[in-house]
Amino acid sequence: MKDQSKELEKIEQGFCPKCKHNTIEMVDIRGGGCSPKIITYRCSSCGYENSFTKSNSSCTL
Numbered sequence: 570m571k572d573q574s575k576e577l578e579k580i581e582q583g584f585c586p587k588c589k590h591n592t593i594e595m596v597d598i599r600g601g602g603c604s605p606k607i608i609t610y611r612c613s614s615c616g617y618e619n620s621f622t623k624s625n626s627s628c629t630l
């Protein structure tokens with residue numbers, strides 16, 4: 570869990586944090602609006618899969 574932000578950084582650049590290939594795909598998004606988004610990413614090369622929670626910064630709740 571401690572490396573989540575680093576993993577997400579790589580993923581947002583389009584790279585898998587595990588195998589470093591640019592085969593990362595967004596497979597699921599839950600939430601949205603003013604509730605936190607839970608985004609699931611998967612790598613089609615090595616099978617890496619992880620979910621990240623993102624709060625919406627434009628909501629002042």
Ligand SMILES: [Zn+2]
Nearest residue numbers: 585588612615
């Ligand atoms: Zn991978």
